[in-house]
Amino acid sequence: MKILDIFQRKLGSKELLTEEELSIIEDDLIDLKMEEATKNVLVKDFFKDPLKTLSINPEYTFVLSIPLALAFFAIGMAATWGTPIIDDVIIFTVLIAITPPSIAFHKKYKRTSTIEEYLPTFLRDISEMSRAGLTLPNAVNTIAKGEYGALTKEVQGMDSAMSWGVSFEDSLRSFAVRISTPIIVRSVSLITQASRAGGRVSSVLEAAARDAREVKLLEQERRGNMMVYVVIIYMSFFVFLFVIAMLTSAFVPTMAEAGKAASAAGAGNQFIGSFDPAHYTRLMLHTAVIQGFMSGLVAGQMGEGSVSLGLKHSIILTLIAWFVFTFLI
Known part of the structure; x- marks a missing residue:
C-alpha cells in the first residue's frame, strides 16, 4: 500500500x-x-429497506422462505409421520418455499414492465427539451418533477447523480445496470453509442424513444398471442384433473369392491384381491399435484417468458389439485 x-x-x-x-x-x-x-452493500441495503431489496433481487427471497419451509417440514414430519397427512406436509412445505419468491418475482415483473412503458415518453420529453435549448442536466431536472409511474424514482435518482457531476451517459448506464431488461439495455446502448459517434443528442433520444416503443409493442403483441397457450395449459390441467377425479371417485371404489369379492371367493393373493383404495387415491393425488406444479412452470415460460414467473401459476394449480382431493373426493 x-x-x-x-x-x-x-x-x-x-x-x-x-x-x-x-x-x-x-x-x-x-x-x-x-x-x-x-x-456488503446488499446486506446493508436489506437491513435498511428489506422490501425494496427483495423486490430488486427477488431470488434472495429463497434465503428467507426455504428455512421457514424446512422448519415447517420438520415439525410436520414429526407430527404426522406414518399417516397420510404427510402428503399435505410435503405439499405445503413446497408452497411455503415458493410463495414469497413468486410474489417478489411478480412484483419485479410488474415494476419493470411499467418502467419500460414510460421509457419512450421519458426519452421523448428529454429530446423535446433539448431541442428547446435546455442542457441535458436541466432537462432531466425539469422532467424529474413530472409523473412517470415506477420510472419516476429512477429519473429522480438520475437527476441527483447529474447534480453531482455525473454525465448523462453514465447516469443512463447506471440506470441500465439497476433495471437490466432487454429494452432498457438496448435503448441505453443505442444512446451511448450514437452520442460517441457525434450528432444531435435530441435526434438520438427521439430515435431511441421510437425504437423502445416499437420493441415494447412487439413484446406486448407476443405476450398477447402466447396467452392463448396459457389458457390451453389451464384447460388441459382441468381436463386432466377431471379425469383423475372421476377415476378416483368411480373406478377406485369399484376396484375395491371387486377386491373384497375376490378375497371372499378365496383369491386374496391375486392383484384384484389385494387392491388398496387408499393407496391408489394417494397415487392420484400425487399425480395431480405434480401435474399442476409442472404445468404452472410451463405456463410462466410460455406466457411471460420466464420459469420464475410461472411459480404463481404452479401455486394456483397445485392448491386446486390439493383442494379437489382433500374436500371433494
Missing part, C-alpha cells in the same frame, strides 16, 4: 511530506473509504 510505503520512508529519513505525497495519501484514503462503503 502506498500510504505505508510513504510513512515508512519518511519515518526513516525524518523528512516532511511533500504535496505530491500528501495527495497520494489522500487518494488512497478515499479509495479505502470507497472500498469499505461498497462492502
Whole structure:
C-alpha cells in the first residue's frame, strides 16, 4: 500500500511530506473509504429497506422462505409421520418455499414492465427539451418533477447523480445496470453509442424513444398471442384433473369392491384381491399435484417468458389439485 510505503520512508529519513505525497495519501484514503462503503452493500441495503431489496433481487427471497419451509417440514414430519397427512406436509412445505419468491418475482415483473412503458415518453420529453435549448442536466431536472409511474424514482435518482457531476451517459448506464431488461439495455446502448459517434443528442433520444416503443409493442403483441397457450395449459390441467377425479371417485371404489369379492371367493393373493383404495387415491393425488406444479412452470415460460414467473401459476394449480382431493373426493 502506498500510504505505508510513504510513512515508512519518511519515518526513516525524518523528512516532511511533500504535496505530491500528501495527495497520494489522500487518494488512497478515499479509495479505502470507497472500498469499505461498497462492502456488503446488499446486506446493508436489506437491513435498511428489506422490501425494496427483495423486490430488486427477488431470488434472495429463497434465503428467507426455504428455512421457514424446512422448519415447517420438520415439525410436520414429526407430527404426522406414518399417516397420510404427510402428503399435505410435503405439499405445503413446497408452497411455503415458493410463495414469497413468486410474489417478489411478480412484483419485479410488474415494476419493470411499467418502467419500460414510460421509457419512450421519458426519452421523448428529454429530446423535446433539448431541442428547446435546455442542457441535458436541466432537462432531466425539469422532467424529474413530472409523473412517470415506477420510472419516476429512477429519473429522480438520475437527476441527483447529474447534480453531482455525473454525465448523462453514465447516469443512463447506471440506470441500465439497476433495471437490466432487454429494452432498457438496448435503448441505453443505442444512446451511448450514437452520442460517441457525434450528432444531435435530441435526434438520438427521439430515435431511441421510437425504437423502445416499437420493441415494447412487439413484446406486448407476443405476450398477447402466447396467452392463448396459457389458457390451453389451464384447460388441459382441468381436463386432466377431471379425469383423475372421476377415476378416483368411480373406478377406485369399484376396484375395491371387486377386491373384497375376490378375497371372499378365496383369491386374496391375486392383484384384484389385494387392491388398496387408499393407496391408489394417494397415487392420484400425487399425480395431480405434480401435474399442476409442472404445468404452472410451463405456463410462466410460455406466457411471460420466464420459469420464475410461472411459480404463481404452479401455486394456483397445485392448491386446486390439493383442494379437489382433500374436500371433494
